[in-house]
Amino acid sequence: MRVKLDGDRVRNDRIRKVEEIADQSVYRCYQCGKCSAACPATPEMDMLPSQVIRYLQLGMDDKVFAANTPWICASCLQCMTVCPKGVDLARLMEAIRMLQLRKGQNQIEIRAFDRAYLERAPQIAMISAYRKFLSLS
Amino acid sequence: MNRIGVFLCWCGSNIAGTVDVHRVIEEVRKLPEVAHAENYMYMCSDPGQDLVKAAIRDKNLTNLVVASCSPRMHENTFRKAAASVGLNPYLVEIANVREQCSWVHQQQKDVATRKAYNIIKATIEKVKRNAALEAIRVPVTKRALVVGAGIAGITAALDLADAGFETVVVEREAEIGGKLRRISRTFPYHEPADAILAPRAEALRDHPNVTLYTSSEVTAVGGYVGNFDVEVATDPGDGGPPETRTEKVGAIVVSTGYDLYPVENLGEYGGGRLPDVIDGLAFEGLLADSFRNGEPVRRPSDGRPVRDVVFIQCSGSRDPENHKPYCSRICCLYTNKQARLLRDRNPGCRAWVSFMDVRTDCKNTEEYCQQNIEERGIVYVRGRVSRVWQEGDRLRLWTADTLTGEKIELDADLVVLATAVVPAAGYAEVSSLLRAGVDANGFFQESHIKLRPVESSTRGVYLAGAGQYPKDITDTVAQAQATASKIQSLFANEELAQDPLVCRVDPDLCSACGICVPICPYGAREVDALAGFSRVNEALCEGCGACVAACPNKACQLKNDSMVQVVGEIEVFAAEEGEEDYTCAC
Numbered sequence: 072m073r074v075k076l077d078g079d080r081v082r083n084d085r086i087r088k089v090e091e092i093a094d095q096s097v098y099r100c101y102q103c104g105k106c107s108a109a110c111p112a113t114p115e116m117d118m119l120p121s122q123v124i125r126y127l128q129l130g131m132d133d134k135v136f137a138a139n140t141p142w143i144c145a146s147c148l149q150c151m152t153v154c155p156k157g158v159d160l161a162r163l164m165e166a167i168r169m170l171q172l173r174k175g176q177n178q179i180e181i182r183a184f185d186r187a188y189l190e191r192a193p194q195i196a197m198i199s200a201y202r203k204f205l206s207l208s
Numbered sequence: 209m210n211r212i213g214v215f216l217c218w219c220g221s222n223i224a225g226t227v228d229v230h231r232v233i234e235e236v237r238k239l240p241e242v243a244h245a246e247n248y249m250y251m252c253s254d255p256g257q258d259l260v261k262a263a264i265r266d267k268n269l270t271n272l273v274v275a276s277c278s279p280r281m282h283e284n285t286f287r288k289a290a291a292s293v294g295l296n297p298y299l300v301e302i303a304n305v306r307e308q309c310s311w312v313h314q315q316q317k318d319v320a321t322r323k324a325y326n327i328i329k330a331t332i333e334k335v336k337r338n339a340a341l342e343a344i345r346v347p348v349t350k351r352a353l354v355v356g357a358g359i360a361g362i363t364a365a366l367d368l369a370d371a372g373f374e375t376v377v378v379e380r381e382a383e384i385g386g387k388l389r390r391i392s393r394t395f396p397y398h399e400p401a402d403a404i405l406a407p408r409a410e411a412l413r414d415h416p417n418v419t420l421y422t423s424s425e426v427t428a429v430g431g432y433v434g435n436f437d438v439e440v441a442t443d444p445g446d447g448g449p450p451e452t453r454t455e456k457v458g459a460i461v462v463s464t465g466y467d468l469y470p471v472e473n474l475g476e477y478g479g480g481r482l483p484d485v486i487d488g489l490a491f492e493g494l495l496a497d498s499f500r501n502g503e504p505v506r507r508p509s510d511g512r513p514v515r516d517v518v519f520i521q522c523s524g525s526r527d528p529e530n531h532k533p534y535c536s537r538i539c540c541l542y543t544n545k546q547a548r549l550l551r552d553r554n555p556g557c558r559a560w561v562s563f564m565d566v567r568t569d570c571k572n573t574e575e576y577c578q579q580n581i582e583e584r585g586i587v588y589v590r591g592r593v594s595r596v597w598q599e600g601d602r603l604r605l606w607t608a609d610t611l612t613g614e615k616i617e618l619d620a621d622l623v624v625l626a627t628a629v630v631p632a633a634g635y636a637e638v639s640s641l642l643r644a645g646v647d648a649n650g651f652f653q654e655s656h657i658k659l660r661p662v663e664s665s666t667r668g669v670y671l672a673g674a675g676q677y678p679k680d681i682t683d684t685v686a687q688a689q690a691t692a693s694k695i696q697s698l699f700a701n702e703e704l705a706q707d708p709l710v711c712r713v714d715p716d717l718c719s720a721c722g723i724c725v726p727i728c729p730y731g732a733r734e735v736d737a738l739a740g741f742s743r744v745n746e747a748l749c750e751g752c753g754a755c756v757a758a759c760p761n762k763a764c765q766l767k768n769d770s771m772v773q774v775v776g777e778i779e780v781f782a783a784e785e786g787e788e789d790y791t792c793a794c
Binding site: 072073074075076078081082096098099101102121122125126128129131134 | 515516558560578581582583585587589590606609611612614615616617618
């Protein structure tokens with residue numbers, strides 16, 4: 072499907088808010104792709120980490136907010152470590168998650184998982200899940 | 209009776225690792241007329257050259273064969289060494305036993321040894337008949353002529369004039385300044401182009417050593433390096449016939465500049481059909497208007513201030529299938545600058561750039577571009593626009609963003625095509641008049657891309673500016689100054705020494721048929737009707753041998769490469785090698 076590139080959507084309020092929360096500029100990124108090359112979690116993502124920034128640059132934040140990528144991101148900071156322009160992508164991911172949680176989206180209820188699953192689940196998954204849980208309160 | 213000296217170089221193990229250098233020298237010593245033969249580890253080194261010099265002196269050698277690497281490497285080295293002890297340098301020949309022997313037969317030592325011996329023997333056959341030649345000396349007229357008075361020509365002319373040399377400048381337009389006159393401000397400091405051009409143009413017009421011909425063209429060129437006769441025709445501007453005059457100069461600068469590839473050739477973008485689809489220089493004009501009258505940038509069709517402008521880079525460049533295969537080099541930077549200046553002039557407007565890559569190969573320009581993207585809100589969309597059409601009173605474009613994989617539609621008020629840089633109209637005529645070759649795209653060809661970047665294929669004809677290849681003002685000025693320096697080193701000589709390895713004609717054999725005249729790529733042949741034979745202009749002849757091959761009477765011969773010498777070399781091989789094939793070493 073062809074997307075209309077809209078001058079009014081570029082630098083819209085939600086994108087400004089993401090930048091403000093993360094204290095990062097998305098326009099600093101020149102799309103070299105090193106973050107995507109470094110990220111260990113891309114096989115599970117439906118949008119590359121570099122594309123998250125790219126969509127924000129083009130004013131297509133709706134796509135970013137519909138993607139699973141920010142939720143797969145484990146904040147391991149590989150992306151930030153390798154970035155030649157000093158963009159902290161993990162902070163942008165966190166800001167995207169935060170904005171969704173504030174709207175009551177993407178919440179999870181730890182108690183809804185059965186005990187056997189929780190015992191099987193990797194610790195890192197538990198930690199991220201608790202982050203989300205805690206950010207509710 | 210010749211007393212021939214043979215010097216075989218080991219080139220470390222390059223030659224000696226494959227060729228049995230001791231056996232070869234033993235055999236060479238047995239050849240008639242060989243008075244001396246020896247080998248050494250590095251003959252080109254100072255001790256090696258000393259061996260050569262000592263042998264020439266001590267053994268009264270009359271001709272030399274140095275068996276070593278390609279003559280391109282060290283022919284000059286050994287000729288100079290011989291000359292330093294009084295032996296005519298043209299009595300020295302190189303036998304190439306490295307590139308043409310040891311390197312290609314590394315697995316076949318016996319074969320390589322025999323071949324090295326035969327190459328040396330054949331070269332001895334040649335050097336026996338070498339003549340002692342003297343360099344051809346021609347006087348130098350210390351005046352220069354510059355064709356084209358853009359910033360390249362102006363810069364070269366001013367440097368030459370400041371160095372004290374009379375300089376003639378020929379400009380076909382009524383005004384000097386070239387394309388710089390059409391540019392508003394320059395990257396990366398936004399200096400007005402006029403602030404760069406005006407003082408230089410004025411200096412040129414006022415310089416006592418400069419003769420400036422505007423509305424003029426070069427119509428004929430004769431002569432050769434140091435001694436050109438250039439006919440200049442000036443349009444008197446009253447409809448009358450052009451006034452012509454002839455200028456005698458020693459060097460010529462080709463600074464004919466560039467044009468932009470016509471937008472009409474880019475049909476898919478509506479070039480030439482849609483009034484709001486324009487090229488980069490036309491947009492410079494809109495920017496200049498905006499700066500002059502203090503108003504926003506307005507579009508051509510209805511004069512409305514523009515809100516959305518799409519800049520399309522690589523319009524006709526990097527498109528080997530349909531347009532030009534090369535990168536035009538300046539468009540990335542001027543497009544970024546134009547988008548930035550537009551954002552300054554039209555608050556609230558949106559600047560979109562369609563790009564494949566952003567190439568910022570000039571000083572401080574990467575930082576400049578990045579800053580404009582980060583802080584000045586220019587949006588870059590990575591993909592080539594596929595089409596542009598009119599939709600109501602706006603333009604609609606289809607493109608893609610390959611970074612996300614999205615197909616994209618955009619609406620714009622104005623589309624600026626950064627069209628390919630092409631050689632200025634008339635380059636072909638200038639090329640043929642000056643015999644300065646051009647490449648497949650019509651850009652003037654430098655003698656060597658790394659080592660002789662401002663010399664054309666014809667000696668005495670030099671290059672500056674975008675006529676050689678697209679370049680920005682910085683690089684143009686640098687190249688023009690390099691050209692002026694090269695010409696100053698030419699003018700530092702009272703006369704020029706030229707290699708005497710040129711063609712000569714036997715007047716008794718020549719029937720003045722004239723076949724040699726059109727075949728000569730250097731214009732060095734001319735039939736002297738009165739004398740009844742075809743002459744060689746030795747200052748122009750490059751010794752290529754085209755006329756030698758073409759002459760039906762065998763009246764042309766190359767000096768020290770005569771037919772007798774070449775056949776003599778072949779006969780040595782034919783006798784020694786017979787039918788055997790040693791070409792395949794691998």
